[in-house]
Amino acid sequence: MEKNKQAEPPEWAWEFHGHRCPFMPIGYLMGMIGLRELGMERVKDHGAIVLSEMGVGHPQTCMMDGAMVATGCTYGKLMMERLNYGKVAFILHAPGKGTVRIYLRSEFQDELGKEEFFAYRKRGVEPSDIPAEVTERAVRMVLETPEDRMFKIERLADFAFSRPKGSFAKVKCSRCGEYIFERYARSVDGKPVCIPCSGYTETRMDILKGMQ
Amino acid sequence: MEKNKQAEPPEWAWEFHGHRCPFMPIGYLMGMIGLRELGMERVKDHGAIVLSEMGVGHPQTCMMDGAMVATGCTYGKLMMERLNYGKVAFILHAPGKGTVRIYLRSEFQDELGKEEFFAYRKRGVEPSDIPAEVTERAVRMVLETPEDRMFKIERLADFAFSRPKGSFAKVKCSRCGEYIFERYARSVDGKPVCIPCSGYTETRMDILKGMQ
Numbered sequence: 067m068e069k070n071k072q073a074e075p076p077e078w079a080w081e082f083h084g085h086r087c088p089f090m091p092i093g094y095l096m097g098m099i100g101l102r103e104l105g106m107e108r109v110k111d112h113g114a115i116v117l118s119e120m121g122v123g124h125p126q127t128c129m130m131d132g133a134m135v136a137t138g139c140t141y142g143k144l145m146m147e148r149l150n151y152g153k154v155a156f157i158l159h160a161p162g163k164g165t166v167r168i169y170l171r172s173e174f175q176d177e178l179g180k181e182e183f184f185a186y187r188k189r190g191v192e193p194s195d196i197p198a199e200v201t202e203r204a205v206r207m208v209l210e211t212p213e214d215r216m217f218k219i220e221r222l223a224d225f226a227f228s229r230p231k232g233s234f235a236k237v238k239c240s241r242c243g244e245y246i247f248e249r250y251a252r253s254v255d256g257k258p259v260c261i262p263c264s265g266y267t268e269t270r271m272d273i274l275k276g277m278q
Numbered sequence: 279m280e281k282n283k284q285a286e287p288p289e290w291a292w293e294f295h296g297h298r299c300p301f302m303p304i305g306y307l308m309g310m311i312g313l314r315e316l317g318m319e320r321v322k323d324h325g326a327i328v329l330s331e332m333g334v335g336h337p338q339t340c341m342m343d344g345a346m347v348a349t350g351c352t353y354g355k356l357m358m359e360r361l362n363y364g365k366v367a368f369i370l371h372a373p374g375k376g377t378v379r380i381y382l383r384s385e386f387q388d389e390l391g392k393e394e395f396f397a398y399r400k401r402g403v404e405p406s407d408i409p410a411e412v413t414e415r416a417v418r419m420v421l422e423t424p425e426d427r428m429f430k431i432e433r434l435a436d437f438a439f440s441r442p443k444g445s446f447a448k449v450k451c452s453r454c455g456e457y458i459f460e461r462y463a464r465s466v467d468g469k470p471v472c473i474p475c476s477g478y479t480e481t482r483m484d485i486l487k488g489m490q
Binding site for chain 2: 076078081082083084085090093108109110111112121122123124125127128129130131132133134135138140141142143144146149150151152153154155169172175184187188192193194195229230231232233234236238243244245246247248249250251260261262
């Protein structure tokens, strides 16, 4: 892939994502470039992970859907995770192949930000309600700008990432009777219970506001 | 949709997911049932969220990819999140339309667990390396078992969920010069910096073991 012009997301990528917008293809390009940099194919199973630097409470996270489509590092396979740094960047890490970080250049963020598409978004208009010609102009800009004007690409040496060791072990919650993968079982009155039945508050839940 | 037999994932769902397995279609069925229960179409933009009760360090999370495909509630749009309860269940919440929780019945988990597919998985064989006839037997079982034998479906009343208010505001990190969405900017020596440059440890990072 010499320029990113050849790397247009497949039609089903748009169907998966649900709407047309410029950031899904940005993520797709980042994914394709990442694979090329590490000399690898799209991942079928669990051979690589994408650590997105995006967070919540800001736009442009659509990038992550494009990255999943390109790399095969899907959230469902636990191969995509957010680092919550609030940056339009990701790290692609493939054990034995290396680690690459790709950042959407600040200059390109400024340039793209002038597109009328974002004026609509700032007024709260949903992407699928924005006039098609407005959206397509932003999409074409993404797909037609030379790669080196868009992305900063860097190798990360000595990068390590691992998940907790997986286990099939499960137990039944003594209250609701549902199965729990054992690492998430809690104990109340000496009996195994699931987190909702336990009533214990998990600090990790602070990312989810207003849960009941 | 009377039975789930009609609801076979589209071909691109398998392409997105990367391999064939029984849990992607389970999530797809859960998603289709959820949409039907709330009387809604697949989400184009941000009209609903899926809160998966899956966690990490256990199998069967592939369910989440199928749920994204069916509902349009994708991780990239911030419309899919994990609750980390370690259960094969999800909550589909659509403001104004209601909330439904779907759990894969314990009896069906036991029944499906006897499939040879899982004997391979427990030996650490990746799904794409499992003989096709073994995988397809498990997939057919998922697609051909009547819905009410597979799923427990319940409405959750008075369920509330909201994200922090979104903002386009961003600042440049005074050290690396990269843009940060402002809510993630930190302060060092009175200047805005990004989280990696700040050196501050985020407690949320405890889900990511071994990061450097």
